[in-house]
Amino acid sequence: MALILLAQIVCSAPVLRWSKRFGGDIDSSPVLSDDRKTLYLGSYDHILYALDTATGSVRWKYTAGLEYYIIDRSTPVLSKDGHVIYAASMVGAGNGNLYAIRAIDGVPLWNVTLNAEGGMLLAPPAVGAEGDVLYTAGQDGKVYAVHAGSGKLEWTAQCGAREINGRPAVSRDGRSIYVGSMDANLYALDRSGKLQWSHATGDGIPTSATVSASGDLVYFSSNDGYLYAVHAADGQLRWKYLAPEDRELPGPPIHAFTQPILSRDGRAVIAGNGMGEAGDGRVFWLDAHNGTALHRSHKVGSLSATPALSRQGGEVYIGSDAFFTDELYAFSTVDGSTLWSYKIDTLPTEVVGSVAVDGDGGLYFGNAAGVLFALDI
Numbered sequence: 001m002a003l004i005l006l007a008q009i010v011c012s013a014p015v016l017r018w019s020k021r022f023g024g025d026i027d028s029s030p031v032l033s034d035d036r037k038t039l040y041l042g043s044y045d046h047i048l049y050a051l052d053t054a055t056g057s058v059r060w061k062y063t064a065g066l067e068y069y070i071i072d073r074s075t076p077v078l079s080k081d082g083h084v085i086y087a088a089s090m091v092g093a094g095n096g097n098l099y100a101i102r103a104i105d106g107v108p109l110w111n112v113t114l115n116a117e118g119g120m121l122l123a124p125p126a127v128g129a130e131g132d133v134l135y136t137a138g139q140d141g142k143v144y145a146v147h148a149g150s151g152k153l154e155w156t157a158q159c160g161a162r163e164i165n166g167r168p169a170v171s172r173d174g175r176s177i178y179v180g181s182m183d184a185n186l187y188a189l190d191r192s193g194k195l196q197w198s199h200a201t202g203d204g205i206p207t208s209a210t211v212s213a214s215g216d217l218v219y220f221s222s223n224d225g226y227l228y229a230v231h232a233a234d235g236q237l238r239w240k241y242l243a244p245e246d247r248e249l250p251g252p253p254i255h256a257f258t259q260p261i262l263s264r265d266g267r268a269v270i271a272g273n274g275m276g277e278a279g280d281g282r283v284f285w286l287d288a289h290n291g292t293a294l295h296r297s298h299k300v301g302s303l304s305a306t307p308a309l310s311r312q313g314g315e316v317y318i319g320s321d322a323f324f325t326d327e328l329y330a331f332s333t334v335d336g337s338t339l340w341s342y343k344i345d346t347l348p349t350e351v352v353g354s355v356a357v358d359g360d361g362g363l364y365f366g367n368a369a370g371v372l373f374a375l376d377i
Helices: 003-010
Strands: 015-021 040-041 049-051 058-062 068-070 084-091 094-104 110-113 133-137 144-147 153-158 175-180 185-190 195-199 218-220 226-231 237-242 268-272 282-286 293-296 316-319 327-332 338-343 362-366 371-376
Touching: 049 084, 094 133, 110 144, 175 218, 185 218, 226 268, 316 362
Parallel strands: none
Antiparallel strands: 015 371, 040 049, 049 058, 068 084, 084 094, 094 110, 133 144, 144 153, 175 185, 185 195, 218 226, 226 237, 268 282, 282 293, 316 327, 327 338, 362 371
């Protein structure tokens, strides 16, 4: 009886706790505080919000004025101790700003203007392994290292001449930083900004890379349709995977994978597929060691969000972005089966940001209509 009841609870549809509409699209991913009582979110209305997770009420909000835009697609990040939140922005028509804001009350601590020539700063910041350095990147192809305590620029590194849209990935030991560029290369830098190696693909790399727990492999996707695993030491190819639908096509692939994540045990790479024009994506589970397909979900709408794992690792959450017919899905990591789906009815419905998972049955995500949803499962 207990096992039957558990199955019913896991597979039952989620319940809406609250929803809140903002003044612009929500393309970034919400971020939870360490105590899971506060949710931080950037919106197209150019405001960074801190919300009460229980009610959705605004604890504080921060804006730097109309010329300084808290970047719409830039997911904020918390400091290692959870006391400071960092967010990227664009300034006017060119340069980008990086902000440090006190997490408890929204008081600004510092901001620094980075000379992202030729375009706005887009990449969300990443916190270094020891918490003392932030890494971000711009449309000028530069990677920036900034002191987390003062905002002082420590170094810049040029990684090609095209834009870098994904958050830099930092190895667990902090010795390497990986960025994908729309010039079709993945770049590896050391902690001083010196280039270690680059790996070329067939098209631009639009998302962030993911580093294995052991630090020996780096996983990433490219617009050429492949999901890649390369050796962290030298960038040599370990394996690459193309979805079966694209292998059967006579022309170039029309799908692309989302940013990959790893299963809790590190044995599987998980990524959505269908970022291209086909709009018939799935979620794939691949063997992290050799790239063999383990299982996949049924076809859903186009997928561009990074998948999110439940705290226990048994479920994967991802929203679709088919514009009018979108849902949030929960898939089993055991076999890829659908556990439940939640239909989104606020137009436009698409979800491009990842889901924040609080571990107590709460899920938080936004959509293109500027609505933030809090669900209980």
